[in-house]
Amino acid sequence: MNNKYFVTTPIYYISGKPHIGHLYTTAAADILSRYHKMMGYTTLFTTGSDENSQKVVNAAEDAGMEIKQFVDSEAQKWTEYFFTFNVKFDRFIRTTDKDHVKVVEDVVSKIYDLGYIYKGNYEGWYCVDCESFWTDKEVEDGLCPECKRKITRISEENYFFKLSAFQDKLLDFYKNNPKAIEPTSRYNEVVSMIQQGLPDVSISRKSQGWGITFPFDKNHAIWVWFDALINYLTVSGYLDDAEKFEKLWPADCHLMSKDIIRFHCVIWPAMLMALGLKPAKKVFVHGWWLTDGEKMSKSKGNVINPKDVVLDLSQKTGIDEALAADIVRWFLFRETSFGEDAVFSMERLMDRYNFDLANDLGNLINRVSVMTYKFFKGFIPEGNYISGDIESFVNEQIATFNESMENYRFKDSIEAIWNIIRRCNKLIEEYKPWELEKNDETAKLKDLIFTLLDEIRLIAIMIKPFMPKFSEIVVNGFNQEINNDLSIRKLNPGELIQFPKVIFPRVKKEKKKTKEAGKNSIKKEEKAIEYCSIDDFVKFDFRVASILEAKKHPDADRLLILQVQVGTTTKQIVAGIAKYYSPEELIGKKVVIVNNLKPVVLRGEKSEGMVMCASHKKKLCVTSPEDIEMTCGAKVK
Ligand code: ME8
Numbered sequence: 001m002n003n004k005y006f007v008t009t010p011i012y013y014i015s016g017k018p019h020i021g022h023l024y025t026t027a028a029a030d031i032l033s034r035y036h037k038m039m040g041y042t043t044l045f046t047t048g049s050d051e052n053s054q055k056v057v058n059a060a061e062d063a064g065m066e067i068k069q070f071v072d073s074e075a076q077k078w079t080e081y082f083f084t085f086n087v088k089f090d091r092f093i094r095t096t097d098k099d100h101v102k103v104v105e106d107v108v109s110k111i112y113d114l115g116y117i118y119k120g121n122y123e124g125w126y127c128v129d130c131e132s133f134w135t136d137k138e139v140e141d142g143l144c145p146e147c148k149r150k151i152t153r154i155s156e157e158n159y160f161f162k163l164s165a166f167q168d169k170l171l172d173f174y175k176n177n178p179k180a181i182e183p184t185s186r187y188n189e190v191v192s193m194i195q196q197g198l199p200d201v202s203i204s205r206k207s208q209g210w211g212i213t214f215p216f217d218k219n220h221a222i223w224v225w226f227d228a229l230i231n232y233l234t235v236s237g238y239l240d241d242a243e244k245f246e247k248l249w250p251a252d253c254h255l256m257s258k259d260i261i262r263f264h265c266v267i268w269p270a271m272l273m274a275l276g277l278k279p280a281k282k283v284f285v286h287g288w289w290l291t292d293g294e295k296m297s298k299s300k301g302n303v304i305n306p307k308d309v310v311l312d313l314s315q316k317t318g319i320d321e322a323l324a325a326d327i328v329r330w331f332l333f334r335e336t337s338f339g340e341d342a343v344f345s346m347e348r349l350m351d352r353y354n355f356d357l358a359n360d361l362g363n364l365i366n367r368v369s370v371m372t373y374k375f376f377k378g379f380i381p382e383g384n385y386i387s388g389d390i391e392s393f394v395n396e397q398i399a400t401f402n403e404s405m406e407n408y409r410f411k412d413s414i415e416a417i418w419n420i421i422r423r424c425n426k427l428i429e430e431y432k433p434w435e436l437e438k439n440d441e442t443a444k445l446k447d448l449i450f451t452l453l454d455e456i457r458l459i460a461i462m463i464k465p466f467m468p469k470f471s472e473i474v475v476n477g478f479n480q481e482i483n484n485d486l487s488i489r490k491l492n493p494g495e496l497i498q499f500p501k502v503i504f505p506r507v508k509k510e511k512k513k514t515k516e517a518g519k520n521s522i523k524k525e526e527k528a529i530e531y532c533s534i535d536d537f538v539k540f541d542f543r544v545a546s547i548l549e550a551k552k553h554p555d556a557d558r559l560l561i562l563q564v565q566v567g568t569t570t571k572q573i574v575a576g577i578a579k580y581y582s583p584e585e586l587i588g589k590k591v592v593i594v595n596n597l598k599p600v601v602l603r604g605e606k607s608e609g610m611v612m613c614a615s616h617k618k619k620l621c622v623t624s625p626e627d628i629e630m631t632c633g634a635k636v637k
Contacts, residue, residue, distance in 0.1 A: 004043070005036035006251045010260060011048035011093060011231050014074045015059035018081045019303035020289045020332070020344055021296050025255050027329040028286065028338065028410070030087045032253065034465040035405050038484040044248055046235040047082065048093035049075050052211040053224040054128045067210055071096060084307060085325045086468045093231050095212075095224075100234040104227050105215040107238075107275065112216060116165065116274045122158035122202045127151040131224045133202050146259070147297075159204040159220060166270035167198045173269060173279060181265055182408065183339040186258060186285040190265040201267060229268045232280075251280040258285050259295070284408050287341040296344075304344050312346065317353065317507050326469040327353060333410040333466060351568070354507060359546060359565070360421050361459070362504035363588045365474065367425075368452045369499045370584050371433055375445055380478075382493040383443075383450030390427065390451060391488060394420055394458065398486050401462055410466075417462045424455050425588055426628050434585050454491045457482055473503060506548050506563075508570050541596035542612070542636035543567070544625050550583035556603045562586065562611065566595055567633025574607035580620045591622045592636050 009025045012018070026047050033045035051071045060070035071094070079092050093100060111117050125134040127144035134145060144151045174180060174191050181187040204220040207213050211221035232251055237244030250272075254264055261283065269279035288295045291302040306328055314324040331349050334356065336342035372378055385391050397416040404412035427448065436445040456474065461484055464471035475482045477499035480492050545564040553559035553574065560583060562573045573593060592612040599608045612623045625634070 003041050004247055004252075005033070005041040006044040006236065006248045007032045007036075007253045007255065008045075008232055008235070008251055009047040010254075010256045011050045011095065011228055012078065013053065013055065014049040014051045014071050014078070014094075015053075015056050017303070017305070018078060019296060020306050020309075021257065021303075023082075023085055023306045023329070024286065024289060024332050025257065026082055026087055026089075027085060027332060029255050030089070030329075031333070031410065031465040032255075032405075032408075033090075034088070034468065038461070038464065039402075042247070043090070044236065045089050046091045046093055046231075047087075047089050048091070048231060048235075049078055049095070050224065050228045051075070051094055051096045052221075052227055053131050054205070054208070054210075055131070057208065057210050058128070068096075081307070084310070084321075085329050086322070088468075091235050093235050095227055095231060097234070099240065100231060101212050103234040103239050104212050104222060104230050107230050107233065107271075108222060108226070109215050111161070111271065111274050112214075114274060116162045117159055117203070118162065120158060120160050120200075121155070122160075123155050124153070124202070125151050126154050126205075133223075135199075156206055158202045159214065159217070160200045161203045161226070161267070161271070163198045163201050163267060163270050166273055167194060169273050170194050170198075170266065170269060173273075177281075179282065180279070181261070181283045181285065183285065186261060186265075186283075190261060193262065194266060198266065198270075225263050225267070226271070229263060229271065232268075233277075250278040253282045253284055254280045255284050255286065257288050259288075261285055284338075286338050287336065290341055290343050309346065309349070313349065313353070316350065318505050319503075322469050323473075323503075326467040327357065330414070330463075330466045334414050335411075337411050338408050350507060353504065354565070356418065357504040358506040359548065359588070360418060360425065362502065362506075364421055364424050364452075365456060365499055365503060366501070367428060367584065367588060368449065368456060369477075369497060369501075372449055372453065372497055374584070375433070375437060375449065378496050378498070380453055380491060380493045380495050380497060381446035381449050383446035383448075385454075385489060386427070386431065386444070386447040386451040390423065390455075393423055394455060394488060398458070398462070402486075405465075413462075414466065417459055420455055420459055420462075422629060424452055427452065429589065429624070429628060434582060450491070450493065453478075453497065454489060457491050458486060458488070461486060470503070473500065506570075539596075540594050542592055543595040544590055544630050544632050544634040544636060545593045545595075545609075545611075546632040547586045547589045547591060550581075550586040552578060552583060553603060553605060559603065559605075560586070561605055564591070564593060564609075564611075565632050566593065566609075571608040572606055573609045573611055574602040574605050575611045575613075577611070577613065577620060577622065581622070586622075589622065590624050590628050590630060590632060592625070 007029045009029045012022055029045050029047065033043045037043050056071060057067055060067040063070055075094050124136065125139045127134065127147065129149055130144055130146045132146060138145050142150055171194055178187065181190055203223040203226045204214065205223060207219055207221040211224065212227050214220045214222060236248045256264060264283050272279050290296060294302060296303050309328050310321055310324045313327060314321045331352055334352060335348060397419050401413045401416040404416065431448050433445055433448055457478060460471045460474035477497055479495045479498060543566050545566045547562050547564050548570065549563040551561050553561055558576045558578050560575050560578045562575055563570055564573055594610040597610050599606055613620050614623055
């Protein structure tokens with residue numbers, strides 16, 4: 001059956017606090033699930049909590065709670081946390097769920113009956129934090145090789161899983177399925193791990209009253225990893241819904257980071273092989289979010305809580321928290337390639353917000369909305385696609401978007417969406433709608449606005465897996481049913497559009513908080529800028545700037561007050577161009593300015609530069625870089 005997509009995240013240790021790393025994996029699964037749903041697949045997306053470990057017992061004790069009470073309250077927090085980020089899973093599985101316990105008992109009994117579980121003596125080390133067994137060879141100075149904490153040496157009678165029996169089968173499986181683990185570097189790592197030999201693994205601990213015990217020996221609790229991996233069978237109806245299981249198995253993708261590939265790419269497929277079941281079609285291993293070059297993790301105390309990021313972003317921008325949460329999840333995939341490590345920075349987030357969302361996307365919607373109201377009273381005009389390459393360009397971007405989504409290259413998918421956004425902004429520059437209106441070229445104007453609105457519809461659909469809340473806002477603005485059709489010209493003319501006036505308010509780069517610090521930074525800027533006289537031409541600092549806002553000067557008909565972005569700074573320029581441009585026409589335009597002209601006050605308004613214009617007789621136009629994608633702040637020389 002082809003039209004199904006079953007994606008999972010690891011089930012997280014319930015005693016930990018969710019951070020950006022957990023959000024990353026879960027949002028990725030949500031993105032994949034939403035995308036495949038959009039493409040008509042039957043989907044199953046599961047996440048959940050790993051609750052049967054020793055460290056849960058310790059954490060409950062620390063919290064002064066009964067263990068069950070503790071896990072119930074923590075599981076509630078984890079699910080609410082994911083809801084905050086608009087994550088729509090089909091099941092949040094908890095390993096204390098009754099159906100899961102039944103599946104684990106069933107699976108363990110089957111593997112035991114098949115002769116792949118036997119009793120023996122275990123001599124070695126155990127790390128409670130990582131819930132991992134380690135050999136003498138792997139442990140140095142009594143420290144866990146993974147988390148570097150002190151661990152205990154144990155000597156006890158244990159049950160073992162005959163992993164060694166699966167070495168050849170696993171090698172065969174990976175040989176025949178070179179895409180079963182991605183990126184390839186992880187595939188190679190796993191294959192070499194298997195080639196080095198697979199000792200049998202201990203899968204039990206002496207029961208301490210918590211966890212799932214062996215159905216055939218109640219004195220032993222099942223090793224928490226053996227129990228946790230089985231969650232993927234529980235959620236797909238393995239025991240209680242043969243039809244569902246038949247349709248969904250094997251999983252299409254297990255998502256995780258590199259810390260747990262040994263469990264998922266060696267032990268788990270061997271367990272499935274023991275049961276006669278197929279391993280997952282793919283394990284996709286994404287990168288780590290790092291702080292100071294180290295994996296972000298609770299045990300290292302270096303985590304970033306995405307909820308704090310949402311609050312911060314919401315405060316800085318004035319947007320509500322649901323939309324801010326959308327932006328945070330989008331940013332995680334916009335910023336880095338999915339398989340690579342990344343470092344989180346609030347500054348980068350704010351830059352992306354300003355450039356990609358406020359300038360490019362928000363600005364496009366705002367301009368098109370303003371024009372639709374100005375020229376057509378807010379109603380979608382009846383028009384054709386504007387001539388030129390726009391149709392083929394958009395179709396190419398949609399193809400790249402789909403291809404990238406299918407191959408877990410989320411950054412490229414987002415880039416394809418932004419190519420459309422930037423192309424649309426460029427179309428406005430090219431077709432100059434104000435001139436079309438002036439010259440009574442109504443048919444062309446209708447075509448242009450219809451085309452732009454139809455592109456906004458496509459953008460809203462494509463962006464939905466990443467920013468579901470934002471997509472909903474835009475889709476609602478069309479006042480008509482928008483389905484997931486990614487073909488062009490699907491907008492019904494005649495409907496009134498109602499987009500919010502400003503979806504992503506622009507944020508000025510944060511000035512230093514205290515007055516003193518503020519003064520210092522101004523001084524610093526003044527020092528850096530070398531003012532020169534108008535005669536001393538060569539000293540002028542010409543830069544590309546992007547016009548963020550434009551309004552009429554309250555006291556001078558000739559003047560417009562512009563807020564422009566130059567590099568990372570925003571400045572105000574008062575320009576005598578009101579006769580030639582309406583404020584709306586200028587928003588989003590890239591122009592060339594004199595950046596180091598000594599600030600002056602023009603009719604009560606500070607002007608910190610000059611927009612370069614070409615003028616001849618009664619004509620005047622601003623000068624723009626030929627490539628509108630030229631970075632603002634770029635030197636003009
Ligand atoms: O390992 N960067 O649970 P866990 C990116 N219970 N992703 C990160 C990350 C980071 N800094 N930190 C955590 C367990 N993750 C087991 C899983 S599954 C049968 C049992 C994400 O709470 C990433 O997906 O330690 C990683 O694999 C997972 O959280 C580990 O979650």
